[in-house]
Amino acid sequence: MSMYQSFRGLPALAGLASFDAAQQPGLSVEECVRRLKRFHYAFRRLHEIFLARLTAEPVYELKMAFSLHAHYCAEHVAALRQRVGEMREPPLGLDIVPDPALEAYFNEILAAPTTEELLLGLYAHALPVLGAALEKHRTTTNPLADAPSVRLVKFALLEVEEMDDYGAQAVDAFEAEIGARKTEIQAWLEVLDDALAAAGGLDGTSERTSAAFPRKYSGKPFVYDPVPQRDARFPDPYNMGVNAEAFLYDPAMPPEPKVLMMFYKRIREIDVPEMMASILSETKGKPWGYYRDMTRQLWDEARHAMMGEVGFVSLGVDWTKVMVNFTWSLGLNTQLSAKERHGVLYFIEQGLMPKTGKRFEWETAQAAHHALSALFQDYDWADEVLHARVGRDWYVSQFENPKEAVDWGDRAWSKVLIGWRQWKDEGLTQHRNWWPEVYRDWCRVQGIEPDEHVLAFSESYETKRADLKTLSASA
Incomplete structure (x- = not known):
């Protein structure tokens, strides 16, 4: 434990961390950038999925939530792009897929055939996994040397937690539909687990599995559906009778x-x-x-x-x-x-x-x-x-x-x-x-x-x- 005392006990190091925490090795710039690129990829793919599924999603409340959550993801992508650009990374390589297995993981969620599977893939799998990876980064990197990354990760965690909370309630709302297909859906969630394991986790720090994982829904490229759908509370969506x-x-x-x-x-x-x-x-x-x-x-x-x-x-x-x-x-x-x-x-x-x-x-x-x-x-x-x-x-x-x-x-x-x-x-x-x-x-x-x-x-x-x-x- 450090014996150093700041002036009159004022918070040292601008309140960012204790001296003990600031003396920990943390992550190198190279390793920090590698992880930030994977977070960037995750937010970018989530942004894509929220928008790609919004139009054909009939439930009004989900359309609204997907709109907000896509906005959150777009903002965090922008912040991560800027941070990577500050860290000796020209060219940035931010449009490169960091891992084929991670690409397959998000492709499976994008291609989920029903609302309930989409909700589970987004809110019971991808966002909690992303949140855990962000929290791990926050506690692993040096809080002083990498203070700019810690700041943007803290802001990202706030909104990931908000999305998680919404998603938990959304999943609960579809409990009956999920329960009716429990075995089939569980098998698909295991496909997501396998894809993530093959990628070494979302941040790539876990041991990678060498076994191939099956694809359930993403064998064919996803095709965006441009035809809007509405739920039963919109009984006459072609009605143009009132000007x-x-x-x-x-x-x-x-x-x-x-x-x-x-x-x-x-x-x-x-x-x-x-x-x-x-x-x-x-x-x-x-x-x-x-x-x-x-x-x-x-x-x-x-x-x-x-x-x-x-x-x-x-x-x-x-x-x-x-x-x-x-x-x-x-x-x-x-x-x-x-x-x-x-x-x-x-x-x-x-x-x-x-x-x-x-x-x-x-x-x-x-x-x-x-x-x-x-x-x-x-x-x-x-x-x-x-x-x-x-x-x-x-x-x-x-x-x-x-x-x-x-x-x-x-x-x-x-x-x-x-x-x-x-x-x-x-x-x-x-x-x-x-x-x-x-x-x-x-x-x-x-x-x-x-x-x-x-x-x-x-x-x-x-x-x-x-x-x-x-x-x-x-x-």
Whole structure:
């Protein structure tokens, strides 16, 4: 034990560690970098999996969680890339797979055929293993010499623990489905164990097994599914019978029920993560800043959807009575290229910036004297300003000038065929006007009589086909 005494007993070494801990050998730069690269690879693959499975995952809460957790992973990838770059590592080699067995491990999770297996692979296997490896690094490396790595590992552990906690609850929610296939699922989890053992553990410090391990689901390359899915609480996802924007911009309509329609616009933004996940999953070879920024935007859009959900709860209105469609993400994902989808996204964002866009919604909430809606619209507006910058950085930069970028997105949007009549003819929807029922519910909770003019609102998207470009999404 060190006999050194600091001045008046002040914490020595900036409070990072004791002298005894700081005298431990720890990890060399080479070994530290080797492990950080594997953590980087793990976060990058988890980011990929969360996004690749988001669109086709029907459960709304899981879509939202995958959006957040992909954002966390993207941020930790960025931090690890920066740290490795500080440690005598040009070229960085961060796009090199550190171990074929580790690649197979994540490929198995990516290819998991059901929600319950995906949840187990992510939250009962990969994230706990990653957390344990990060904690081992934190306690093994020298806390003074490698203080920058220790700091980023501490931050990563906070969010890995948060993801673990969410995942444990998610797995519990699927207990019945998991139990019904217990033997089959257990056999697959053993495949994951074997792959990890062959890799020497996630950080590569364990003894490697020499035996080959079988692949259960990843024998064929994973194919991204661009078709959005929704759970049973979305009974009519093709429904385009209510034109929220037509109501909001009608000066004859009072501001108070417009709050209800704005909450509908917010929860309708579920389709933006569904679409943006397709861009990120299908766009390869960009700098990591692209994936980090675009994933942040994707998460913001998921946050906006949850603002709508909270809004309906605050009003005492059952949001499942609102027909939240997926027609925008379905159309873009199945009819356009990834670059064209990004162009449409940017084109729509430009329409949100003028005074008739996000400012108008914020002012409407204020006019209605609804504090929660005003707060949500305030932050929604701020987010969209950020998203416009993301668009300029990663979309507009591909063109000669901003006008060319906007025009290209406009043309891409014009190519999308909205099957309003086709879906009705095929019996997929009747485009039922759900507004009167939801509005009456709101009036009942408020203890007021419905306004007959407001109640009579039924203007559909079909009657405003010329305006579909500005009415079909709230990106």
